[in-house]
Amino acid sequence: MLELDAFGAFSKLKTPFYYYDTALLRRTADFVAAEAARYGITVHYAVKANSSGKIIREFVSRGFGADCVSGAEVLLADSCGVPAEKIFFAGVGKSDAEISDALRIGIGAFNCESLQEMEVIDDMAAGLGVKARVALRINPDVDAHTHRYITTGLSENKFGIYSHEFDRAIELLKTSERLEFVGLQFHIGSQITDIENVIRAECGKINGITEHFESRGLLVRSIDLGGGLGVDYEDPDGNPVPDFTAWFRTIGECLRRRPDQIVHVEPGRAMVAQCGTLVSRVLFVKCGKTRNFLVLDAGMNDLIRPALYGAYHKIENLSAYYERGSDVRDCAYDVVGPVCESSDVFGEHRILRRSYRGDLIAIRSAGAYGSAMSSRYNLRPPAPDVFSDEIVNFANL
Numbered sequence: 146m147l148e149l150d151a152f153g154a155f156s157k158l159k160t161p162f163y164y165y166d167t168a169l170l171r172r173t174a175d176f177v178a179a180e181a182a183r184y185g186i187t188v189h190y191a192v193k194a195n196s197s198g199k200i201i202r203e204f205v206s207r208g209f210g211a212d213c214v215s216g217a218e219v220l221l222a223d224s225c226g227v228p229a230e231k232i233f234f235a236g237v238g239k240s241d242a243e244i245s246d247a248l249r250i251g252i253g254a255f256n257c258e259s260l261q262e263m264e265v266i267d268d269m270a271a272g273l274g275v276k277a278r279v280a281l282r283i284n285p286d287v288d289a290h291t292h293r294y295i296t297t298g299l300s301e302n303k304f305g306i307y308s309h310e311f312d313r314a315i316e317l318l319k320t321s322e323r324l325e326f327v328g329l330q331f332h333i334g335s336q337i338t339d340i341e342n343v344i345r346a347e348c349g350k351i352n353g354i355t356e357h358f359e360s361r362g363l364l365v366r367s368i369d370l371g372g373g374l375g376v377d378y379e380d381p382d383g384n385p386v387p388d389f390t391a392w393f394r395t396i397g398e399c400l401r402r403r404p405d406q407i408v409h410v411e412p413g414r415a416m417v418a419q420c421g422t423l424v425s426r427v428l429f430v431k432c433g434k435t436r437n438f439l440v441l442d443a444g445m446n447d448l449i450r451p452a453l454y455g456a457y458h459k460i461e462n463l464s465a466y467y468e469r470g471s472d473v474r475d476c477a478y479d480v481v482g483p484v485c486e487s488s489d490v491f492g493e494h495r496i497l498r499r500s501y502r503g504d505l506i507a508i509r510s511a512g513a514y515g516s517a518m519s520s521r522y523n524l525r526p527p528a529p530d531v532f533s534d535e536i537v538n539f540a541n542l
């Protein structure tokens with residue numbers, strides 16, 4: 146159950162809102178910083194997971210860089226104080242305006258995803274009279290054993306440069322006067338839980354590909370393994386901090402690296418998922434012949450992962466637990482939102498304490514790809530972010 150020192154303040158807030166446990170966020174960040182230092186790994190936070198300025202600044206203060214996938218993310222990272230050389234810009238479709246902004250800022254590297262993109266960056270850098278640092282995003286053809294919508298490292302995927310294009314990419318890098326090659330980047334997918342096997346396979350492929358580039362005269366100064374570390378959606382209280390140690394240790398054991406080679410990772414989900422909760426109220430309890438529905442005031446526009454991926458989020462009735470502790474009868478509910486789509490479902494047949502109109506409901510592990518993927522569908526206003534260390538400021542929302 147979500148621990149709630151602030152339950153009093155909670156019940157005064159207008160729902161839905163995203164609640165972030167700042168202490169857990171900091172504990173996770175401190176742990177990642179310590180473990181990364183132990184294994185000689187550099188961390189770039191994947192801003193796409195949650196683009197709250199407060200969260201980014203927590204990471205900046207621990208020396209993490211930023212992995213960005215749009216021009217707006219690059220500008221946000223810059224404005225939050227991420228040093229330009231620690232901002233990396235990935236994505237299969239960078240627009241001219243986005244490339245131009247990033248060149249002007251002087252970011253650490255463009256993670257190039259196609260030969261054509263390399264040519265465009267080369268031309269634009271020439272036009273601006275600057276150099277562009279580039280890393281090549283390589284598609285390593287490794288199965289991340291995760292949902293097909295969040296697998297990105299298979300050869301038939303749209304992401305990265307394919308192996309049959311390596312020699313042309315190498316030629317371009319050797320002949321360009323504007324492109325400065327910094328290294329190779331990989332990202333095979335998200336919510337990876339089979340760390341040992343998947344990361345071992347990824348490192349095996351990376352070792353071979355790095356050797357290929359170096360044997361053709363390109364020095365691979367940095368190797369970026371992407372993000373992907375999974376979190377425990379079933380038991381957020383049992384496993385609030387994901388297993389960064391196993392991830393870094395496996396990389397340390399399996400990746401062949403020279404002492405002067407920089408090794409990066411770009412975690413998003415694992416940094417922020419467990420500290421976030423979507424808090425909502427029950428609008429109505431509908432009892433059908435075979436199913437009971439809890440209709441919440443949060444919908445798929447606030448948290449789309451269940452509708453998009455069939456993703457599981459633990460759901461808890463906070464009011465039943467904290468206010469009606471003695472009534473412990475359980476009931477099965479389909480927990481749904483108010484949006485006019487039948488896919489607006491947070492969970493089917495969930496066993497919860499008996500629930501009533503007005504109860505506060507917590508949808509856990511929602512810190513990553515929650516508010517970041519939210520929309521205004523049905524003209525619904527965005528759920529605000531509320532941080533535990535600032536909760537009193539929100540009590541009159």
Ligand SMILES: Cc1ncc(COP(=O)(O)O)c(C=O)c1O
Binds near residue numbers: 334336373412415
């Ligand atoms: C290139 C890249 N790096 C990092 C990430 C972050 O992944 P995760 O949130 O699973 O750690 C993603 C997510 O899709 C990505 O596409």
